[in-house]
Amino acid sequence: VSAWAAVPAGPPDPILGVTEAFKADKDPRKINLGVGAYRDKQGKPYILPSVKKAEELVRTSLPDKEYLPITGLADFTKNAALLAYGADSEPLKQGAISVTQSISGTGALRIGGAFLARHYPHSKAIYLPVPTWGNHIPLFQDSGLEVRGYRYYDKDTVGLDFEGLKADLKAAPEQSIVLLHACAHNPTGVDPTPAQWAEISDIVKEKKLLPFFDMAYQGFASGNTAKDAFAVRHFVSQGHQIALAQSFAKNMGLYGERIGAFSLTTASPEEKARVDSQLKIVIRPMYSNPPLHGARIANTILSTPELYAQWEGEVKGMADRIISMREKLYNALTHDLKTPGEWGHIKSQIGMFSFTGLTAPQTKVLAEKAHVYMTSNGRISMAGLNSGNIEYFAESVDKAVR
Ligand code: PLP
Numbered sequence: 001v002s003a004w005a006a007v008p009a010g011p012p013d014p015i016l017g018v019t020e021a022f023k024a025d026k027d028p029r030k031i032n033l034g035v036g037a038y039r040d041k042q043g044k045p046y047i048l049p050s051v052k053k054a055e056e057l058v059r060t061s062l063p064d065k066e067y068l069p070i071t072g073l074a075d076f077t078k079n080a081a082l083l084a085y086g087a088d089s090e091p092l093k094q095g096a097i098s099v100t101q102s103i104s105g106t107g108a109l110r111i112g113g114a115f116l117a118r119h120y121p122h123s124k125a126i127y128l129p130v131p132t133w134g135n136h137i138p139l140f141q142d143s144g145l146e147v148r149g150y151r152y153y154d155k156d157t158v159g160l161d162f163e164g165l166k167a168d169l170k171a172a173p174e175q176s177i178v179l180l181h182a183c184a185h186n187p188t189g190v191d192p193t194p195a196q197w198a199e200i201s202d203i204v205k206e207k208k209l210l211p212f213f214d215m216a217y218q219g220f221a222s223g224n225t226a227k228d229a230f231a232v233r234h235f236v237s238q239g240h241q242i243a244l245a246q247s248f249a250k251n252m253g254l255y256g257e258r259i260g261a262f263s264l265t266t267a268s269p270e271e272k273a274r275v276d277s278q279l280k281i282v283i284r285p286m287y288s289n290p291p292l293h294g295a296r297i298a299n300t301i302l303s304t305p306e307l308y309a310q311w312e313g314e315v316k317g318m319a320d321r322i323i324s325m326r327e328k329l330y331n332a333l334t335h336d337l338k339t340p341g342e343w344g345h346i347k348s349q350i351g352m353f354s355f356t357g358l359t360a361p362q363t364k365v366l367a368e369k370a371h372v373y374m375t376s377n378g379r380i381s382m383a384g385l386n387s388g389n390i391e392y393f394a395e396s397v398d399k400a401v402r
Contacts, residue, residue: 014134014375014376015034015035015036015134015375018032018034018035018373018374018375019032019034019035019373021367021373022034022373025371025373027371029370029371029389029392030371030372030373031371031372031373031384031385031389031392031393032373032384033372033373033374033380033381033384033385033393034373034374034375034381034384035381035384036186036250036352036353036381037250037255037381037383038220038250038253038318038352038383039383039384039386040321040386041321041386041387042386042388043384043386043388043389046253046318047253048252048253048311048314049310049314050252050301050307050310050311050314051252051253051254051297051301051311053307053310054296054297054298054300054301054304054307055297057300057304058293058296058297058300063292063296065292067288067289068101068289068290068291068292068295069289070100070280070283070284070288070289071099071100071101071276071279071280071283072100072101072102072261072289072290072295073101073292073295073296073299075299075303076101076259076261076295076296076298076299076302077099077100077101077261077263078099079298079299079302079303080099080101080246080248080261080263080298080302081097081099081261081263082302083218083225083229083246083302084215084218084229084232084244084246084261084263085097085229085232085233085236086226086229086233089233089236089237090236090237091236091265091266094268094269095269095272096265096266096267096268096269096271096272097263097264097265097266097272098263098264098265098266098272098275098276098279099261099262099263099264100261100262100263100276100279100280100283101259101260101261101290101295102245102260102261102262102290103258103260103287103290103291104247104248104249104255104257104258104259104260105214105215105216105245105246105247105249105260106135106139106247106260107258107260107262107290108244108245108246108247108260108261108262109136109139109140109214109245109262110139110142110143110286111262111279111282111283111286112143112212112243112245112262112264113126113139113140113142113143113144113145114143114144114282114286115243115262115264115278115279115282116143116145116177116210116212116243117143117144117145118144118278118282119275119278120177120210122174122175122176122208122210123173123175123176123177123210124144124145124146125145125146125147125148125172125173125176125177126140126145126146126147126148126176126177126178126179126212127148127149127150127168127169127172127176127177127178127179127209128140128147128148128149128150128179129149129150129152129153129165129179129180129181129185130149130150130151130152130153131152131153131187131188131377132152132179132181132186132187133181133186133187133214133216134187136179136214140179145177148172148176149168150164150165150168150169150172150178151164151165151167151168152164152165152185152188152190153188153190153355155357158190158342158345158355158357159190159345159348160190160191160192160196162192162196165200166199166200166203169200169203169204169207169209170203170206170207172207172209174207174208174209175207175208175209175210176207176209176210177209177210177212178204178209178210178211178212179212179213179214180200180211180212180213180214180231181213181214181216182213182214182215182217182218182228182229182231182232182244183215183217183218183221183222183228183229183230183231183350183351184216184217184220184221184228184350184351184352184353185351186216186217186351186352186353187353187355187375187377187379188349188353188355188379189345189349189350189351189352189353189354189355190345190349190350190355191221191350191351192231194230194234197230197231197234198234201234201235201238201240204235204240205238205239205240210241210242210243211235211240211242211243212242212243212244212245213231213232213235213242213243213244213245214245215228215229215232215244215245215246215247216245216246216247216249216250217247217250217251217351217352218246218251219251219312219315219316219319220250220251220315220318220319220351220352221319221350221351222319222350223315223316223318223319223320223323224316225251225312225315232244236265240265241264241265241266241267242264242265243262243263243264244261244262244263244264245260245261245262246260246261246262246263247259247260248260248294248298250352251315252297252298252301252311253318254294254297254298257291257293257294257297258291258294259291259294259295259297259298262279318383321383322351322352322382322383325382325383325385325386325390326346326347326349326354326382327347328385328387328390329343329346329382329385329390329393329394330343330344330346330347332390332391332394333346333394333397333398336394337394337395337398339394339397339398339401339402340401340402341357341401345357352381352382352383353379353380353381353382354379354380354382355377355378355379356374356378356379356380356397357378358374358378358397358400358401359378360376360377360378362378362400362401363375363376363378364376365400366396366397366400369396369399369400370392370396370399370400372393372396372397
């Protein structure tokens, strides 16, 4: 009898299931709003021109294929930290930020989870927003942390449950870990305002919580990398020690290259050196050392002034296209179709995703009758909309909610 005879079948991934149903649908009007990857005006995957140029520069420099150090390409990690923390950051200027390359954002979160489980002396509890990116939950559980939730989203207003959030963070035991989406909260598209961030920072300070920022969308939310880093930089300026996961999947379109960074702010260069040594001890038995290619591309962009300027324009182009789709969808529903309900959240939400407020039965009807696919929580990827399909999508939503 097979060693695996008793292995039970696990549930399918909810997002990949949407893509499978979409692929099997033969209707030419079909739309996939499940995927978390940017699509251009024609609905096609988009390789940033700055990335193409960077790849060309890397190729012509004929680099070798030797192993990277355990914590990755040193120039890349230096530049990634600069992008996130900004040149004015005190711990950055002091040389007190410990940073490692990671297997994109997921890998950064996982290194962070494993490091905190081993070395954070105060608590093993991590508070996640409800809802959050689905993978956060198993990721932190598998890292050895105890996952708990704090209120984040208010169904009734399709907005932030700020009172609930504050009450839950105030009720958390002192020195717990709290995960914060730095910008473009996934799946809701609902972010705190700068004033609300300042209040959250005060509560985090009062309760001595350890803030762990997940920044998967820097630049992609507003079109401006500094604006999207506001929360991270505010917390650092307020003297918090933070943990930070960065991803270059969305803002450079480097999804499958798996390039990201994990960092911790420390009290001194001497402490940083000790933390660095322990990060290596966490990473070495996981995958030895990270892949080369994405680090070279990202670093070429971050370290070449003309390419950096071009990239900033291209990130803004992606963000602006998404913002314009929000505008169009809102107008189509509210003004053209007079669709029942309040749709202001479509415009006020930010980033790739929007929580439409559509119910699970409505999303089922949309898939079966209109060939429009999204996750059953009513989340749509705005990047899947374009001038060729947005009217059809709005009409389909209108029919589904009447
Ligand atoms: N964190 C959030 C909130 C995300 O939405 C994603 C991707 O969808 C990630 C992290 C990690 O993505 P990746 O591992 O592709 O960088």
